[in-house]
Each structure stands twice: as structure tokens, then as C-alpha cells.
Amino acid sequence: MGNRELKIQWHYSTLAYSPAFFWDGRSSTLEKQVLVPVIDPIEMHETWKNAITKLKGEEVYNRMFYEAFCTAEYDSTHAAKAITQFELTLVSSNSIYDKAVDRTGNDRNIGPQFGSGEEQISRGFRIFNGEVSKNGGGGDCFHCHSADNMLFTNNGFMNNGLDDNPSEGFFVVTRNERNRGQFKVPTLRNVEHTGPYMHDGRFETLEEVVEFYNSGIRKNSINIEPIMVSGDTANGSGSGIADGLNLTNQEKADLVAFLKALSDSDFLNNKDFSDPN
């Protein structure tokens, strides 16, 4: 993946333009990503030759591939293009958070206004979007999981301080020591349903994730994102999330409530996205 490609794509915010895929960024496009799970030993552990033979045994696929590509001799490249097109239709935009944005806008400083009965979500949003400060109450999540672009990721690769000696991460792709321990900042949309969490699935629940950010960040982790240690020097806060957030139990529960407000049941139950058989 060239730097130029990375930079151009950085400014877009949909899955289509995510600069790289997998937690370590191994695949630079969706079409390349699609090819991997079929042959990966811990995913489908299959060969593409076999997979295509199976597809060709089903008349319905032969017909659809012919309609899409005008050929009976389809292969993994055609399958990858078809799956990619399907993935591009997977847009989640009707969570409680989205509804609040639709009603009231998404002003950069104040965010959307939540409705009555959504006070806890509103408090959680303020923690999520608040700078760490000596007075407490700010979670600093937005620096990496930016709410600005609606995907809750800056599409970057960063080290959020899970371990003193983190595993390779983005280094696998770049072979640059500065990228050791950096992992793709994941979207938080529908995060309530995507556990276990982090690249190695070490946390089962969102409560555990929040407690990690609150009190468990390894400050001396190699290549930890500087803002986690020093805070936002522009606003002079002076201390970062890695010093501990000191959130109260109520504030931790509020933050989890906000994360759950990113669940979109219309998307999750959409029949177009489920098994057609």
C-alpha cells in the first residue's frame, strides 16, 4: 500500500475507503481482503478452487454470476468482486445516536442532543467526547474513535496501550519499528454485538474495555500513542488517558450506555443482509 494511496483514502470515512483491512492492515482493499478468509487456516481453511467448484454446483450461483459478469467461467476474482459489492451495501445509520444527529445535528463542540429518557446516553457521549482533565469526567475516546466522521474511527493504526511489549500489529505490513504494536482503530458502530474485543479478543464485555481505559493502560508500552500519555497539549490539559481516567462507577456505566446507543437494530435485523436460504 503506497503512502499516496493511504493519504488520499484517509479523508473518506466509509468502509469503501478504509485505508486497510484486518487489525494489522494486511489487505489494502476490500477486494484483496475478501480473498483471505476462505484460505486462512483459522477461518474457512478452504482452497478457492474448491470454493468455486462448490459454487458451480449450484444453478442459482451460475445464473447470478452469468448475469453479473457474462461468463460461465467465473473464478475467485469474480467472487471477490461480488462479495465486495455486497459489503458496500452494509451501511448502518439508524442507531439511537444517528436518530439524535438527524433530529438535532452534530455540532462539533456540543454533539447531538439526545431525547428524554436518553439522559444516561447523553452523559456517556459527553465523557466519550470530553478531553481528559484534572477535574475528571473526560474519557478522551474521540481522539481515535472520532465521532466527526460518523464511523467512530480515524481509520488510523495506533497503539492504545494494551501491553508493555505489544505484538507486531501494523509492523507486519510496514516493517517499520515505529508501527510495532499499532492496530487498526476499529469502528464502534454496533460494538455491543462485536465482542470479544481488541485484536486478540482479550475482553469479553464493554465494561471490561471501559475499565481498561479507566485504569489499565500500560503507559510504557512501545509506541503508545503520544496523546494518551501527554494529553492534548493544545488545550494544556497536561495529563493523558494513560494516567487513569478516575471515572466513577456511574460514569463508567454512562460511557457503556453511550457505546450501546451505537447499536442499530434495523441494520442488525435487515433481511437483505441475512442468509438468503
Ligand code: HEC
Ligand atoms: C490512542 C487511540 C485510542 C483512544 C484514545 C481510544 N481508543 Fe479504543 N481502540 C483503539 C485501538 C487502536 C483499538 C484496537 C486495539 C486492538 O485491536 O488491539 C481500540 C479498540 C476499542 C474497542 C474494541 C472494539 C472492538 O471491536 O474490538 C472499544 C470498545 C474501544 N476501543 C472504546 C474506546 C473508548 C470507550 C475510549 C475512551 C475511553 C477509547 N476507546 C479510546 C484506539 C483508541
